[in-house]
Amino acid sequence: MKIPGYGSILPLCFASVQAITWTATPFNPPSIPLAVRTPYLSAWLPQGSGAALNDAxxxxxxxxxxxxxxxxxxxxQAYSFLGTPNVPGTTFNxxxxxxxxxTSTQxxxxxxxxxxxITVTFLSPVEATDLVKQSTPFAYMAVSAVSTNGAAHSVQVYSDISAEWVSGNNALLAKWSTSTGAILTHEVQLQSxxxxxxxxxxxxxxxxFYSTTNTVGATYQTGADVTVRAQFINNGRLPNTQDTAFRAIQDNWPVFGFSHDLGSVTGASAPVVFSVGHIRDPAIKYIVAGGGTQSRSLYFWSQFQTSAALISSFLGDFSNALSRAKAFDAKVNTDATRISTDYASVVALSIRQSLGAMEVTISKNSNGSWNTADVIVFMKEISSDGNMNTVDVIFPAWPVLLYTNPLLGKYLLEGLFRYQASGLYPNKWSVHDLGSSYPNALGHNDGRDEAMPVEESGNMVIMALSYAQKTGDKSHLTQYNALLDQWTQFLxxxxxxxxxxxxxxxxxGHLVNQTNLAIKGIIGIKAMSQIASLVGDTTRSxxxxxxxxxxxxxWQTLSASSSGNHLTLQYGNAxxxxxSYNLYADKLLKLNLxxxxxxxxxxxxxxxxxQPFGVPLDTRxxxxxxxxxxxxAGIVTDTTTRDFFISSVKKWASDGLSSQPFGDWYETTNGAPEGFRARPVVGGHLALLIL
Incomplete structure (x- = not known):
């Protein structure tokens, strides 16, 4: 990873300065995930010290x-419940x-x-063991209503998205269309x-895509934000009309709305379900042996021929998806609460964010059919830069993969192994990443990637053994044994x-004689001895x-401080x-080294x-x-210290000083955020669940 350039990242921009006036369970985080499934479907509600769903x-x-x-x-009477729309000439509360x-998914x-x-449920499914569902770049919003005074009330629900969902430049021209039938869908894209x-x-x-089921009382409209929203506020329904004056995203802000008439409501209504998503195809450009490139697509295409078919299936699956999500949430909560309630809350905030940085892809056979045997997962290194499959970002995220589905980890490593086995990468150590700008996995044939020789070589050997231990699948160990051994020779x-x-x-920054880095390299060597044993090479083992x-x-002599009561950061600097977090791999792999x-x-x-908000990374x-x-926290030997580390992370995540998606880098003296946000490394927060 790199220090962020901040070129495309906005400042903290606190959502609100108000105090929380509602019940926040388990706590109020810096930013609440709304629709978080891929690097490009990533919608959040910024919090700062507190923002309601309709405050930001x-x-x-x-x-x-x-x-x-x-x-x-x-x-x-109209009420806003999502966003902060300004609709001149109308009255609403x-x-x-x-x-x-x-929760982990909702x-x-x-x-x-x-x-x-009204209850508004945002569900970003975590379907790690179903590659079709996990690769589906969609999320749900469900809205239900219930009378609070026992009387019947007439209720209508409206929602829209804007063309801002299709570009990072609002001056660009967009176009759109609406399809009707059993499903109503607005599709928006750039003109160029x-x-x-x-x-x-x-x-x-x-x-x-913004979609909903075309039930009785469902209406739609596309047009300028003030026009479409005013239509609902004034009339409680939309006229089923389309604005065909395609224009810039910021030109009279075209929005794509739906409304549903729930009729007379007393008890809880059935939920009105919307789906939001973004599909691009091909998804990834990947370098292959010989130096050519391959266009890869999201795995769900192996089951669906059209986006409409996918959306219909996704909407129709809401009830089952919610049941699966609740079961997953309950399992995570039960597992994590065995450690502590603070830990359970940190884990719940981490899972969507980590998996939402990944995409599951497949290639096509020569005859044009899908090759579902060729799976590669790609991860975007969000916010610290845009690298693809950064080894030292996969490594801290590794626990979420071992917990949810280790196969995802295998498929993340596959792209790295395959590229380096092609011989295109010239260095004797492991590559740092598969490409410097997502979604282009073009490798580093010049060998000039960000060099972390011991770091990445150790990471790859450790993860390869970890996957094999967890699953019994030794295919990577045998297929890429020469690479693993090459990296071990370097270690x-x-x-x-x-x-x-x-x-x-x-x-x-750079540093010579790093104690913690040496730990990783030594564990890597021992891990390779285990790998050699698993593939039958006793002598090498x-x-x-x-x-x-x-x-x-x-190392014990080199790394000891003169006082003898702690390890140094750097040999000779008492x-x-x-x-010493790299010791975690010794525990994970059960090496007892x-x-x-x-x-x-x-x-x-x-x-x-x-410090008040935790223990500093090091003395620099x-x-x-x-x-x-x-x-x-996973390597300390008493629960008091373990719980301090956990509670420090939770304290930082709930301190109200950030409005960014869960940052992983912060100041221990006062809880102020540093530069990173929304990164997949928070998958590492599941570390205690896999020991």
């Missing part, structure tokens, strides 16, 4: 506005938010609209799309006394095991120290250097990382 516009992960509005009419809640809001409460390109991290091709040369190089925490044990013994005394010593030391700065703190 939903935003893309960068902070740019995604027009998404909602109104409800109760007995002729704001519904009053009573509660917000997030964000649920209850708002009072006069004598009726540019395949495989981004502006301000938004994709510049494909289509946004043998370079990891006991690491040269002046970057670790994953590259924002902290014994040799690497002996080397690793020898390195640990020498006053330096840092989070490092002595118990090291773990006990570090546990005792962390208690002495705590007072900032820290959430993922590495949770990994460290």
């Amino acid at each position: 516009w939903p935003t893309f992960w960068t902070g740019s506005i995604l027009g998404w509005a909602g109104f409800v009419k109760v007995d002729g 704001k519904a009053v938010q009573k509660s917000s809640q997030f 964000s649920i809001f209850v708002l009072s609209a006069g004598p009726v409460d 799309p540019a395949v495989f390109t981004e502006i301000n991290d938004h994709t510049q091709y494909g289509s946004a 043998i040369t370079d990891s006991l006394i690491p040269g002046d190089q970057l670790s994953t925490d590259d924002f902290a 014994n040799n690497y095991s002996t080397i690793a044990a020898n390195y640990v013994s020498r 006053a330096s120290w840092g989070l 490092f002595p118990a005394s090291v773990y006990d010593m570090q546990t005792a030391w962390y208690k002495t250097v705590r 700065h007072t900032y820290t990382k959430t993922d590495w703190q949770i990994w460290t």
Whole structure:
């Protein structure tokens, strides 16, 4: 990763300065996920110190506005419930938010609209074991109403999205269409799309889709935001008309609306369900052996021939999808609450964000049919830069993959293995990433990727063994054994006394003789001894095991502080120290490579250097990382210290000082956010669930 350039990322832009007047369960996070499924379907409600669903516009992960509005009419009186629309010449009230809640898959809001409460449920499915469903770039919003005074009330519901969903440049020209039938769908796209390109991290091709079931009382309209919204506010329905004056996104802001008449409501109404999504095809350009490129598509195309068929299936599956989501939420909550309630809340906020940075792809056979045997998952390194399949971003995210479906991890590594096995990458260590600008996985044939030699080589060997241990699948270990061994040879040369190089925490700068980096390299060597054993190479296994044990013994002398009560950050710098999070892999792989005394010593030391919001990453700065703190929580030897790390992360996530999607880099002295947001590394918060 790199320090963000901030070119396309907006400032903090706190959503609101109001105090929370509603019940927030389990807490009020910096930003609440609304529709988070892919790097390009990523809609959030920024919070700061607190913003109701109708106090702020939903935003893309960068902070740019995604027009998404909602109104409800109760007995002729209009109330806004989503977004902050301004509709001149109309009168409406704001519904009053009573509660917000997030789970691993859902964000649920209850708002009072006069004598009726409306429940707005945003569901971003986590379907990790179903590649068709996991690759579907859609999310749900469901709205239901219930009378709060026992009387019957006339209720109509309205929602729209704007053309802001199709570009990162609102001056560009858009076009749109509406299809009718059993499903009503608005499709929006750029008039001049540019395949495989981004502006301000938004994709510049494909289509946004907003859909709902064409039930009795459903109406639609496209047109200027003030026109369409006023039509509903004044009439409670839309005229089924289309604006065909295609224009710039910001020219009279075209929006794409639906309304539903719920009729007379007393008990809870059936939910009105909307789906929102973005489809582009092809999705990824990937370099192949020989240097050519391959266009890859999202996995769901293997089951659906048209976007309309996918949308129909997705909407029709809402009830079942919600049931599966509730079961998944309950399992995660049960598993994580065994650690602590704070931990359960941190994990719940992390899962959608982490998986929402990934896309599951397949290729085509020579005859044009889909090759579902050729699966590669691609991950965007969100906000720190736009790299693809960055090894030291996959590595901290690895726990969420082991927990939800280890196969996703195999498919993430496959693209990296396959590229390097082609011989196109010239360095003897592992590549840093598959490409510097998503969605172009073009490799680094010049060998000039961001060099993290020990970091990435160790990461790849550790993850390869971890996957095989978890699943019993040794296919990568045998197919790519030569690569794994090549990287291990480099680790043998370079990891006991690491040269002046970057670790994953590259924002902290280069450093020679890094104690924590040496840990990773030594674990990598021991992991390769296990791999050699698994593939039947006993001689090599014994040799690497002996080397690793020898390195640990020498490392203990090199890394010790003169006081003898902590590890150093850097050999020979007695006053330096840092989070020794790389020891986590020793526990994960059950290697028992490092002595118990090291773990006990570090546990005792962390208690002495705590700050109000956690333990600093190392002595160069007072900032820290959430993922590495949770990994460290997995290696400490008493629950008090473990719980301090966990509660520090939760304290930062709930301190009201950020309106960005869950950042992983922050200041331990005062809880102020640093530069990162919405990154997939929060998948590492599941580290304790897989030990």
